[in-house]
Amino acid sequence: MSTATATFPQKHYLNDPPGLKSWLFTLDHKRIGLMYFFAIMFFFTIGGILAMLIRLELLTPQGDFFQSGDTYNQMFTLHGAIMIFLFIIPSIPAALGNFVLPLMLGAKDVAFPRLNLASFYIYVVGSIFCIYSIVTGAVDTGWTFYTPYSTSTTTSVVSMTSGVFVLGFSSILTGLNFIVTVHKLRAPGLTWFKLPLFVWGLYATAIIQILATPVLAITLLLLILERTLGIGIFDPALGGDPVLYQHFFWFYSHPAVYIMILPGMGIISETVSVFSHKKIFGYKFIAFSSLGIAFVSFLVWGHHMFTSGQSELAAMIFSFLTFFVGIPSGIKVFNWVTTMYKGNISLEAPMLYTLSFLFLFCIGGFTGIFLGALSVDVHLHDTYFVVAHFHYVMMGGTVMAFLAGVHYWWPKIWGRMYSEFWAAIAAFLIFVGFNMTFFTQFVLGSQGMPRRYYTYLDQYQPLHGFSSIGSWVLGLGFLIMAFYLVGSLFKGKIAGNNPWGALSWEWSTTSPPPHHNFETVPEMTHGFYDYDTVLVNEHGEKVYKEEPVSV
Amino acid sequence: MGNGGSFWLPPASSTVAGEVDSIFYFVYYASVVLFILVIGLTAFFVFRYRRRGGTRQFTSGFSHSNVMEVTWTVIPTILVFVIFFWGFNGFLKMHVAPKDALQIKVTGQKWFWSFDYPSGASSVNEIVAPVNKPVELLMSSKDVIHSFYVPDFRVKMDVLPNRYTKAWFEATETGEYNLFCTEYCGTKHSEMIGKVKILSELDYQKWLEAADFDTTIALHEMGERLYKSKACVTCHSIDGTPMNGPSFKGIWGKTEHFADGSSLTIDENYIRESILNPNAKVVAGFQPIMPTYQGILKDRHIDAIIAYLKTLK
Amino acid sequence: MSTVAQDASHPEYLAHHFSDIEQQKESAKLGMWIFLATEILTFGGLFCAYAVFRAWFPEMFHDAHKVLDLRLGTINTIVLIASSFTVVYAIYCIQRNNRTGTVINLALTLLFAATFMVIKYFEYSHKIHVGQLPGHFYFYDGLEGTNPHLFFGIYFAMTGLHGVHVLIGMGLITWVMIGTLKGRFSSEYYVPVEMVGLFWHLVDMVWIFLFPLFYLIG
């Protein structure tokens, strides 16, 4: 047990073994997770800067900042592709998940450490393809690469799609590794229904990763063959079918949106309980709803194609099933809210992001219901309403959860604390700036403003202008975050093993953890959410309550 | 446009728009209520159960209730059933055009729309239709996918190459409405916008007669109109600045050089060919992106354009 | 209670983070099955494309399939099925510590695989020669139906991807064969041999579907 004054361990995974080479060839899941973290933050910054440029261009109706529509088209394509394939899909699983999963299971590593390192380098190779595409003329197809546009444009589609193809393997390997790890490497006594909910989230995500990503791979392969050899499968001029491409693409990309959100929901399930200091409400319902979402997510891809000319029957089925993703999502939301009831709530940074998540994800989710309603989607499809919807769920949902996770595990990862003061300011700016930027876009969209427009009609100017101003507030928030997070590495006060008084196993080892994760192997003496009977006091000691309070 | 629209939605100027709007508002109010419930409770709990004095307390072990789980499963389920059926109902109406509908052929092409009317008349970037009469659109594309969208009518449908898709509307008010292309189609996707002009039945008939070919004005003036209305103007200037295509200034009689190294003196036949089969000879320094006007411009139209080009000294 | 392996015999092929061989073996197996699932889904995408186009152009598919050489296809099917047996036998041998038997059977498997590839080579080069090719490359004029190049587009995509798998499988088999020769595997530890065997069965199984779909459709 740790002592009253927090100490910084002498030897830990960051400095043991030392040397650059030991990092590049490391098999340690914590180091791999950290390398992923830096890689994705790099791409998040690039994607964010592109977004700021997009907003700058849209400040006024006419084209002024970029030379031509072509440049603008490349900007949003790269923004979308980078954010999706290089940032958000690997973000929570590959960075935070890699770091935390074995710790939560009481294991020494993931099941296949070499595969884990390989998956990181595959990610690097994939990202190099994407960067190569950017410097050789970029892509202007939109992140969806719809044919026949993508087979006829002159930009570097092949290198970008090859990049995404390669990235897919990285994602598959991570998923495979996690499933086996959860099945086979749980410490003795840790049964399925005692697992932390973050593990359930990662597990459900991994199922989607391995089942959906191969289809993306084959789709992109066909697209590449189409462009290089002209095999004609998607080319209407040769008798092929462009709508088939859309089916293939969304068969992956719809489940992919749950690859993005499920691990985020897992993080929220942790933080809401830890910072309410209260037993999670409806554990099994939260766990099973993750699997439910994963399952239904394979059956709804057609809701992206309500106006593409698919049959009415297909549209009906897809619309019907789409709503059934809303039910398990709702179950989660209500369970989280109820968890706070009669809690002991502290508003530290991770909780601020958790609350932001609840607020923003609900808006994003509800607007998904608008889009799932057939006749309403006909009006809203490919307008800014859709743009606002997916930023609310991806940025307002996943990114908020990611930030909650980053702030929650930051002391574990580095052994140091950031400044709560600046964290609160940044969280506030991000919340306000985000709503300014994207809430306006709902109105723009329902008023008919189409997406992917370089110039627009004057009537939309006020709302677009406001949205652009909001994006500066948002950007400022992130800038502050970058400063205090980096600053904390040098000046931050020492965190100690368990600054939040959480009960899951990653908090029972030192911060930062040793190379082999645990000095003394954790024991299953209480549930991870038993805040009614176990309490970690200010000295880091566990205090047990004799008899649990009855409700 | 009598119906001025609202904060959320633009004016509802077609027969299906009203129904779409009512579902929109149903989902909207349901969402607002649920949202206030969720966020209201959250805010209340955060305030009521906040940690005081900075020390952690044991908390209640209240952690499951099947009654509550069932409640918040069943109520949303009922809600989404309603939304689904309502939305599907509206969708069917949008898809099945009335039998007596007037049919207009819509062609999408990078980056303009052209329309052919049953009478043989045609127009570009402006579709003209009578009020209070169902209009069915038979649509196809010449290159990539486009999408036909009129916000005020709540109509949207993709326009595909090598395939026909259909959409229909019945406008309830005369006036001019925006028409957008909503499927991303390249460089000028955002400029692929046009107008829907809804006229009274009488005005529509008059327009049809005039649209075909106006014999009351000089040939070169007709050519100038066509230059503007058939979208030549989006790629060809008349002041000497090259845009996507070469400028028309001083085009008549000049010697043109082509990408394959050949050259010729511009005459009637060359211009005719450039319009009907633009990629036969590609001017040096330009991309072969000009669309063919085969089937859009009739011989008389081409004569008029040639007459007009001759005037551009 | 511990994840730290306590038993003194921690052989070198047991990775540090596993507590015993059983756990390591189980993990490898589960991982392999998941991997095979992803493979099936990859091919699944192509099977979908096949189904769609066949439904669209049934006559064309029927006509086009006649230009494939049923005799060569059948021989290849037999060769691959035979190779599946030899792989099973190789695993059977290593389980009984019979290294020579393993090596012989793996070599036979390689031989069958090579036969398969040689026959494929002849089939391909004939098609390339007469122009039974995908998309723009198509110049064969013995077929009437609509868009016969689509049939060959799918044919080459599917058999091509399968061929790549055969080649990868051959590489893997060579790798475990060398391993066996060097004495790395025994009845104690033969996980890699078993895994490669599983992969090889997948390759066979895919062919078992490709064969009737392309060569036999009536």
Ligand code: HEA
């Ligand atoms: C993290 C990513 C993410 C998530 C989680 C979601 C979640 C959902 N999405 Fe979204 N979506 C995207 C990312 C995401 N989406 C992206 C990227 C696109 C556009 C891609 C492109 O075209 O570029 C898109 C587009 C998109 C469309 C197509 C729009 C169009 O192009 O026309 C549709 C249509 O049905 C849709 C629906 C939904 C639904 C119903 C949910 C549901 O899962 C939401 C469920 C949540 C709730 C409903 C809130 C909580 C519930 C309650 C509090 C209970 C009460 C609820 C009810 C009464 C129902 N989404």
Ligand code: HEA
């Ligand atoms: C994860 C996904 C994601 C995220 C986070 C974002 C974030 C943002 N997006 Fe993005 N967006 C997409 C995914 C995403 N987007 C997709 C898929 C599309 C569709 C593309 C297509 O149509 O094909 C799209 C399209 C899109 C459009 C529509 C373009 C069009 O249709 O014409 C717009 C316009 O406003 C926009 C704006 C923004 C803005 C202002 C942000 C902001 O939230 C960005 C804020 C971030 C920053 C400003 C970064 C700052 C970082 C730092 C300062 C460093 C921090 C460092 C550390 C913490 C160490 N996006």
Ligand code: CUA
């Ligand atoms: Cu045409 Cu966009």
Ligand SMILES: [Cu+2]
């Ligand atoms: Cu979707």
